[in-house]
Amino acid sequence: MCNLFFLQEERVFTTFIMPNSNSKIHRGGQEAGRRELVSRSLQSAQHCLEDQDFGTAYAHYLLVLNLAPELKTSVKETFQFTLFKWAEELDSLARIQDLFNCYEQALELYPDDEVICNSMGEHLFRMGFRDEAAGYFHKAVKLNPGFADAKENFYRVANWLVERWHFIMLNDTKRNLTYLKAIENAVRSGCKSVLDIGTGTGILSMFAKKAGASFVYACELSKTMYELARDVVAANNMERKIKLLHLKSLDIEIPKHIPERVSLVVTETVDAGLFGEGIVESLIHAWEHLLLQPKPKNQDVSTGDYGRVIPASATIFGMAVECKEIRRHHRVGLQEVAGVHLSNSVQFFSPTYASAGSEETVEPYTTEKLSRIPGGYVPLTEPCQVMTVDFNNLQELKSLAARKPWKLSMPVTEGGILDAVVVWFVLQLDDEHALSTSPSEETCWEQAVYPVQGLLDYSVKTGDTVVMEVCCQDCYLKIQKISSLPSECGMDFSDREDMPSLGNEAELCNALAGLQTTSKQDGNAQVCVLESTEIALLNNVPYHKCFKAAMGKVLSALNPSKDSQSMDVDGHGSGMNLQENQNKSFLDAAPDPLYVLDVSEGFSILPIIAGKLGPVRAYSSVEKEQHQAALNVISEANHFPKETLEFWQSHLEDESVVLQRPKSDKLWSIIILDVIETSGLIQQEVMEKAAISRCLLHSGGKIFPQYVLVYGMLVESESLLLESAVQGTEPTLGFNIAPFINQFKVPVRVYLDLSTLPCVPLSKPAELLRLDLMNPLLNSSSREVKVEICKSGQVTAIPFWYHIHLDEDHSLNTSDESSHWKQAAVVLDEPIQVQVGDELVLDVQHHKSNICITVKR
Numbered sequence: 001m002c003n004l005f006f007l008q009e010e011r012v013f014t015t016f017i018m019p020n021s022n023s024k025i026h027r028g029g030q031e032a033g034r035r036e037l038v039s040r041s042l043q044s045a046q047h048c049l050e051d052q053d054f055g056t057a058y059a060h061y062l063l064v065l066n067l068a069p070e071l072k073t074s075v076k077e078t079f080q081f082t083l084f085k086w087a088e089e090l091d092s093l094a095r096i097q098d099l100f101n102c103y104e105q106a107l108e109l110y111p112d113d114e115v116i117c118n119s120m121g122e123h124l125f126r127m128g129f130r131d132e133a134a135g136y137f138h139k140a141v142k143l144n145p146g147f148a149d150a151k152e153n154f155y156r157v158a159n160w161l162v163e164r165w166h167f168i169m170l171n172d173t174k175r176n177l178t179y180l181k182a183i184e185n186a187v188r189s190g191c192k193s194v195l196d197i198g199t200g201t202g203i204l205s206m207f208a209k210k211a212g213a214s215f216v217y218a219c220e221l222s223k224t225m226y227e228l229a230r231d232v233v234a235a236n237n238m239e240r241k242i243k244l245l246h247l248k249s250l251d252i253e254i255p256k257h258i259p260e261r262v263s264l265v266v267t268e269t270v271d272a273g274l275f276g277e278g279i280v281e282s283l284i285h286a287w288e289h290l291l292l293q294p295k296p297k298n299q300d301v302s303t304g305d306y307g308r309v310i311p312a313s314a315t316i317f318g319m320a321v322e323c324k325e326i327r328r329h330h331r332v333g334l335q336e337v338a339g340v341h342l343s344n345s346v347q348f349f350s351p352t353y354a355s356a357g358s359e360e361t362v363e364p365y366t367t368e369k370l371s372r373i374p375g376g377y378v379p380l381t382e383p384c385q386v387m388t389v390d391f392n393n394l395q396e397l398k399s400l401a402a403r404k405p406w407k408l409s410m411p412v413t414e415g416g417i418l419d420a421v422v423v424w425f426v427l428q429l430d431d432e433h434a435l436s437t438s439p440s441e442e443t444c445w446e447q448a449v450y451p452v453q454g455l456l457d458y459s460v461k462t463g464d465t466v467v468m469e470v471c472c473q474d475c476y477l478k479i480q481k482i483s484s485l486p487s488e489c490g491m492d493f494s495d496r497e498d499m500p501s502l503g504n505e506a507e508l509c510n511a512l513a514g515l516q517t518t519s520k521q522d523g524n525a526q527v528c529v530l531e532s533t534e535i536a537l538l539n540n541v542p543y544h545k546c547f548k549a550a551m552g553k554v555l556s557a558l559n560p561s562k563d564s565q566s567m568d569v570d571g572h573g574s575g576m577n578l579q580e581n582q583n584k585s586f587l588d589a590a591p592d593p594l595y596v597l598d599v600s601e602g603f604s605i606l607p608i609i610a611g612k613l614g615p616v617r618a619y620s621s622v623e624k625e626q627h628q629a630a631l632n633v634i635s636e637a638n639h640f641p642k643e644t645l646e647f648w649q650s651h652l653e654d655e656s657v658v659l660q661r662p663k664s665d666k667l668w669s670i671i672i673l674d675v676i677e678t679s680g681l682i683q684q685e686v687m688e689k690a691a692i693s694r695c696l697l698h699s700g701g702k703i704f705p706q707y708v709l710v711y712g713m714l715v716e717s718e719s720l721l722l723e724s725a726v727q728g729t730e731p732t733l734g735f736n737i738a739p740f741i742n743q744f745k746v747p748v749r750v751y752l753d754l755s756t757l758p759c760v761p762l763s764k765p766a767e768l769l770r771l772d773l774m775n776p777l778l779n780s781s782s783r784e785v786k787v788e789i790c791k792s793g794q795v796t797a798i799p800f801w802y803h804i805h806l807d808e809d810h811s812l813n814t815s816d817e818s819s820h821w822k823q824a825a826v827v828l829d830e831p832i833q834v835q836v837g838d839e840l841v842l843d844v845q846h847h848k849s850n851i852c853i854t855v856k857r
Helices: 003-016 024-048 054-067 069-092 096-109 114-126 130-143 146-162 165-170 172-188 203-211 223-235 279-289 324-330 351-357 393-400 504-521 530-536 541-558 575-587 606-611 623-636 686-694 718-724 738-744
Strands: 195-197 215-217 242-245 266-267 306-309 313-322 346-349 366-368 384-390 406-411 418-428 434-436 446-449 465-473 474-485 526-529 594-598 614-618 646-648 668-672 698-704 707-712 749-750 766-772 783-787 793-804 810-811 823-834 839-847 850-856
Touching: 024 054, 024 069, 054 069, 054 096, 069 096, 069 114, 069 718, 096 114, 114 130, 114 146, 130 146, 130 223, 146 839, 146 850, 165 718, 165 738, 172 266, 172 306, 195 203, 195 279, 203 215, 203 223, 203 242, 203 266, 223 242, 223 738, 266 279, 306 707, 313 406, 324 366, 324 446, 324 530, 324 810, 346 623, 351 446, 384 393, 384 406, 384 474, 418 474, 446 474, 526 530, 526 839, 530 810, 541 594, 541 606, 541 668, 541 698, 541 810, 594 606, 606 614, 606 623, 606 646, 623 646, 686 698, 707 839, 718 749, 718 793, 718 823, 766 839, 766 850, 793 850, 823 850
Parallel strands: 195 215, 195 266, 215 242, 266 306, 346 526, 594 614, 594 668, 614 646, 668 698
Antiparallel strands: 313 384, 313 418, 366 446, 406 465, 418 434, 418 446, 465 474, 707 766, 707 793, 749 823, 783 839, 793 810, 793 823, 839 850
16 A cells, blocks of 8 residues: 555656756746645645554655655654554554565655664564664664663663673683683694684684784674674774684585684683583584594694694583572472462472473573672582583594483582582683683683472481482583482492492482482472572562562451451461351352452462452463463462452453453452562563553552662672673773673663672662652652762762562562562763762663663762
8 A cells, every 4th residue: 555655646746747848837837736746645644644544644754755855854753653653553464574664764764863763673673683673773872872762772682682791701801811822822833724613702813813823714693793793803903814704603614604624713602501502513513524633642743734622621510509599599498378378289390400301402500600699608519520521522522412311429528408519610721721610710600500409308418429410412511310318328320321230228229319309290290380580489488478468458448347357467367277268258248359460470379369368359460371270279279269360361362451450340459560570670661550550440459569669879899890891901901892892781780689799888778769650640750869978989880679668568678688589780881989978969760661870970
């Protein structure tokens, strides 16, 4: 319709502008015709908008703007509105190419319009084109640095495109220097052609060129990182000396991409578990197709005629630990939560445990920087060598994936609770230079954590043995079937491929160990896999008690005639049977129960807690069938009538209308909203959801939370600076990388643990902002806050957290030890030197999920 209309109108207009020899009269007529056509098209566009015919309206505006560019300013806003509405229609009809064509036409007319650029980026991002979306968001921010929507979008996509560890690693001078020296040694010994696999910013390639390599090639799969590397290499005057390939190394061919085999491969495609970024697969391919043959052992020949790899080898170490923080994120340690009995018929596991028996390729570990984990950790064993790998031995690399799982044992040296096996490695770059990722080292690396789950008893004592199975599958190091053997078994089967014939006592112990890992899963137990943050939430006792008390208060007020015992707010009821009878009698006596809607993210037992508080019909918004099944089992275990708990998503055809009435003639008594993400940020569109919710409450009903207070303080933290941006050329050994990668820095760091963050507080906590979900008149999108300095230093960041007020009497602090939420921090572009007694003014602004804090003196 769009293009057809445009062509028709263009033909009409052509009749007015055909060349004619009768000059001035005809030119005057042409001009009059043009004006008439423009006027009629504007009127038609307006009529189409009134009829919501956005496609035809858009075509009219295209015609107007092509015929009368002088009208661009006056019709700009209406044109934008029409474009966005037409784009929504095209999107809903899956006419993706037409949608992008419209945006391209619009950007030809308004090439410097930040709103159109941002909208184009949003469509691209939703369709999975993150690299392309980033370009439009970045351009929008450059056009208007104050455009909040574009900034928030760019920050969101920047975290996808340039992972935060790039900044930390580039700021690690020791790591950079060690790689440089190893590469210099290799080049001096004769390696003149170099391939850098997974080049990132190109720093290792530049090290090779600086060391004197004759030919340097570098490959990078990420479009964003490839373009960034191209800019970095050019800025360091090496664009003609380093050939960059936008390819996965597995796709490089000789002579199509590089002329011949190289003598040195450099790479750092390793993760906390060593193999998780595919180093084994890429090096097998490199040895078979891209590298010269390896140097024969014990032969004195020129190195340049043979191939080699940096890093040369790695040794992996492991250690069993007790750690409360790991435990509360991977094991549900409660039998009862706020009066709700968690049935033994449901077994909760985190994804790392579920991956052990899964056919899907799931990362079998989490990562933690153990030196900064809240509450610390206690080693239960000495560090133990798990395995070694020689990256210069093709046969060894190929045998890794085919190797059968092997047993590993670690003697317990300190009694405690077995929570995890943690793993790190020493990367041997060459004979002289090595890098360690040990938790005892000052390093940019985190450690791989294999949580222990599924045991009957997690306690161990000195002399016991921690046993496990190790294998390398799907490009991952897997440590599974972790259990403990009591000291009387006296077994040692470290690194044996197959279990030998054991004595009766040892066989019994081994059977018991197997029982430890399987008993809890046997039978008809409902398995429920939760994210680690969901398990931490389930373990958060103050959270559930607080909600129970606040919900009980509201329901009591709405049911004043009911017996006070029905509201089991304090959990001091007279037993399960009485509670059952109460629930039954209330539902019988109250055919029109109160309605509670929980639209919090992820797995939540709040609807079941609400169901224990009287004549309530509770609705849960959990979507996963496994989660719904688990909640049903728990509901049945608490002897709820079936109608007490319902799943709201099953009532909806469209998820976007989750906030609506339970029935045509009913309103909600309580609506529970998820206001804070576990990352430490405010949920997107939470205030819009609150506005809808307020319209759906009956008199006396409440939104939980009713309001949120944002608190923050000024700190000096070098760690936050290093994790947020590359600090000049010193850490990168003189190479100019910082200005390019720092384009992707984001001002807010998330998933922080304030209790262990290396920082010096320079002020007391201050209230920064109030978000009121029940009374919007109390809200302000911006506020100025005066903060007094109580300690001299440099302000580098402003960590912030929340006090979540369910009502005036019940609140939760997201920085508490038991909190499942993390904290966030705004990192300043430039540190501010302050003295005791100084006063800084913070300009605090809230837009969607983004909190922007700038400092005024």
